[in-house]
Amino acid sequence: MPLRVTFLGTAGAIPTTGRNPSSVFVAREGEELLFDAGEGTQRQMMRFGTGFSVSQLFVTHLHGDHVLGIPGLLQTMDFNDREAPLAIHTPHGTRQQLKSLVNALGNRPTFPVRINEVGGGDVAYRADEYEVRAFDTDHDTRSVGYALVEDDRKGRFDRERAEELGVPVGPKFSRLHEGESVELEDGTVVEPDQVVGDPRPGRSIVYTGDTRPAEATIEVADEPDLLIHDATFADDRADRATDTAHSTARQAGEIANRAGAQRLALMHLSSRYAGRTEDHLAQAREGFAGDEENVFVPEDGQSLEISYPAGD
Structure with missing residues (x-):
């Protein structure tokens, strides 16, 4: 089942000339979600071919670089004769501003x-097989982050074991895999746990928006496949990061390490660094115990497929 981040x-x-304000697009099995919508988001959506069929927009906070793209995006949707409803999720106490x-x-x-x-702690959106959870962040205004967390998947069905137990090939295989016990012709009852493995975790993506390092980021998802974390500054501006309620790349790496994240994307880089990302990458990797290749600074338009673990 495809899960793609753009x-x-x-x-x-x-x-900057190469980077637009914050916005992340997520497509999962035909459903399209948008996390923040900085100025020019609609043009980025056209430029990178995501389309406008967004059903849910998740706003982390109401600073301009995260929301100024909303009026233009809504107008474009209107011009395209959109009829489908749009849900916009926003931190407590900001509804009137967003309206x-x-x-x-x-x-x-x-x-x-x-x-x-x-x-923090709310399920912002519940869909078939996954939910988007809000969690507390530490910024200088009302703010939340969001985690897309898939439900556990069914365990693997052991066909060979089922046949050994005498289960005939056919509908009873499916019933066992769905969690039902079945009775054989001789009266023997076969239970699901005899032929079905442990549930397998789904995939997860955590997006912080702007924040200082926050414990809730670590707790919201179990070993997320992708953590998209504020990394506004490098170590040379660590004091500035604290004062403005942002994170450094090193702090993002440390949070990713503690959360058990598989990959870390460094977001919201200050324009003072222009195209220079070497320090961000080096410092984040020092804080992150995983493979260095799994820490990266995404370019605008970069897409990433979130896959299940190999063999899973």
Whole structure:
């Protein structure tokens, strides 16, 4: 089942010629989600071919570099005769501000827009086979991060063992895999746990938005496949990171290590570093105990397929 992340915007508060303000697009089995929408997000969506069929927009906080793309995006959706509703999730206490932004051009969208306030520990969105959880972050305004966490998958069915137990090939295999016991012709009852392995974890993506290092990032998902973390500054501006409620690349690496993340994407790089990412990568890798190749600074437009573990 495909799970793809496209980095639409990876810059800090000030965009550069190569990086747009924050926005991350996630596509899962035909459903499209958007995390933040900085200025120019709609153009990035056209440029990188994601389309506009977003059903859920998750806002981490209401600083301009994360939300100024919303009015233009909604207007483009309107021009495209959108009828499907759009849900926008935003931190507690920001609904009225976001509503004003949605209506900033003086015309309400012709399609339904629902604004949902969320706080740490809330399930912002529940879908078939996964949910998006909000978690507390530590920024200088009301803010949350989001984690897309898939449900556990069924354990592997041991066909050879089932045949050894006398289960005939056919519907009883499926019933056992679905968790039902079956009775054989001789009256023997075969239980699912005799032929089905332990549940297998689904995939997970954690997106922090802007934040100082936060314990909730570590706790929201069990060993996430991808952690997308604020890394606004390198070590040379560590004090500035603390003062402005951001993280350094090294701190992002340390959080990823403690969370057991498989991969770490460094986001929201300050424009002061322009195209220089070497220090960010080196410092994050020092804090992250995993394979160095699994720590990266995504470029705008870069896509990443989140796969199940090999052999799983």
